[in-house]
Amino acid sequence: MHKIVVLGAGYAGMAAAASLAARTKRRDDVEITVVNATERFTERLRLHQLATGQELADLHIPELLPRAEFVRGWVTDVDVDTRTVRVDDERDIAYDTLVHALGGVADTTAVPGADDHAHTLDSAHAAALLARRLSTLDAGTVAVCGGGLTGVEAAAEIAERHPHLAVVLLGRHEPGAELAPKARAYLDEALARLGVLVRGGTEIVKVLPDGVRLADGETVAVDVVLWTGGVRVPALARGLDVDGHGRIVTDEALRSVSHPNVYAVGDAAAVTQKYGVLHGTCQGGMPTGVHAALSIVRELNGKAPKRFRFGYLHLPVSIGRHDGVIQFTRPDGAPRRFALTGRRAVWYKETVSSAPWPTFRRMWAFPRSTAIWAHGGRYTR
Structure with missing residues (x-):
């Protein structure tokens, strides 16, 4: 056997x-x-x-x-x-x-305090814990740490479902860095419509119980931290x-x-x-x-x-439940010129998911x- x-x-x-x-x-x-x-x-x-x-x-x-x-x-x-x-x-x-x-899993060991004070999307249980925490807030700020696609989707979803909360997306790179210029511009506009404050080019050096400290010494006061930066x-x-x-x-x-x-x-x-x-x-x-x-x-x-042997086809990104971007790619992941946005992207992303x-x-x-x-x-x- x-x-x-x-x-x-x-x-x-x-x-x-x-x-x-x-x-x-x-x-x-x-x-x-x-x-x-x-x-x-x-x-x-x-x-x-x-x-x-x-x-x-x-x-x-x-x-x-x-x-x-x-x-x-x-x-x-x-x-x-x-x-x-x-x-x-x-x-x-x-x-x-x-x-x-x-x-x-999310690499919460990379920055001091992330393991103790940040939520993750590592499992259904972890996601449910974040949902319960967000449901208790009548006002406040949510920091999504990590400008990759996971961070982008999470920030957009939180901003759409909890419009009474301020959402800030922090990352070393601008969101949608993998996208072609037109798709990236559409993503930026969509995040802005949802009220997501994007702060690219920022390095997080510590996560505190009530804030996020940046490399330049600034501390961003927040009520909830979601860590999506890096995987181990x-x-x-x-x-x-x-x-x-x-x-x-x-x-x-x-x-x-x-x-x-x-x-x-x-x-x-x-x-x-x-x-x-x-x-x-x-x-x-x-x-x-x-x-x-x-x-x-x-x-x-x-x-x-x-x-x-494997080649990539696309980068599907949801921007809440009613918007999205689908960037089609070359096999090596480089963006092609063609992309879907809006309702067509929503349908495509739902089909993929x-x-x-x-x-x-x-x-x-x-x-x-x-x-x-x-x-x-x-x-x-």
């Missing part, structure tokens, strides 16, 4: 688990175990909505994995020498092949080669360079393409999960895994028709 263990059931982990389950359902020599902290699938693409009190669909992971054993628990340790995974109830789960898909991967797998952010360094087939029986996918992996290291998004995460599953099946059949769960269903029903295009990204084998 070949034991495959998938750690994490986010976008990348679910893509790997669903594809593996579908492609091995007629085999009796393969055992698949999926370990995740909750039975509910976390729509990370929508956590900024949950953070403002909106309800999300209740999606249950086990119902899509009838071929796999589901273990609910927090992974506390991965021993690559004994090939075992330990969960928080002291269970040890043995594996022959491991798919590491635990993903990343928790150090659980001792002995694996990792990069400076804790991501597992992979070979061209997504296997750990130090332990080839460990596949790393999604935010947990440092995947190098010709244009650089894949950045952690759902757009790239799901294709890595699918590729890992296909490679494992090839190895089970005595074949060598193929090289992973809703796509993963039906895709997981199709993987089980039609295992041989795994899409080359996976959730907005271009995946080629």
Whole structure:
């Protein structure tokens, strides 16, 4: 019996688990175990909505994995020498092949005070905590720290749902730096319409209980801080080669360079393409999960895994519930001239955000028709 263990059931982990389950359902020599902290699938693409009190669909992971054993628990340790995974109830789960898909969290260790005083969007629970805090404020200021797309979407959502609160977006770079000039200008105007105060070119050096201190000595008084700047991967797998952010360094087939029986996918992996290291998004995460599953099946059949190749398609950005920007890109992520804005962008973004769960269903029903295009990204084998 070949034991495959998938750690994490986010976008990348679910893509790997669903594809593996579908492609091995007629085999009796393969055992698949999926370990995740909750039975509910976390729509990370929508956590900024949950953070403002909106309800999300209740999606249950086990119902899509009838071929796999589901273990609910927090992974506390991965021993690559004994090939075992330990969960928080002291269970040890043995594996022959491991798919590491635990993903990343906001890097609140980068700035003093962020870990103690800032909210994050690391999980549905964290988003719900922020929603409860915002609901208690009749007035005040919310600082969103991090000018990347997560910070932009969160700032816009909070400003739209809580117009009585002042929202300031702080970051080293101007928001939408990845966009083409016209799309960036549209984003700036949309944030201004929502009343978001943008302060780019600012470096945060400390988060206080009631403020944010900047590198120039200024302290911005705030009531709530949301930290969206930077991502790190928790150090659980001792002995694996990792990069400076804790991501597992992979070979061209997504296997750990130090332990080839460990596949790393999604935010947990440092995947190098010709244009650089894949950045952690759902757009790239799901294709890595699918590729890992296909490679494992090839190895089970005595074949060598193929090289992973991926190209970006777009940068979808929601600006509240009624506006958005979709920047189409070249495979290396550079912006093309074409972009969608307004209602067309809203429809497009909603289609993208809703796509993963039906895709997981199709993987089980039609295992041989795994899409080359996976959730907005271009995946080629």
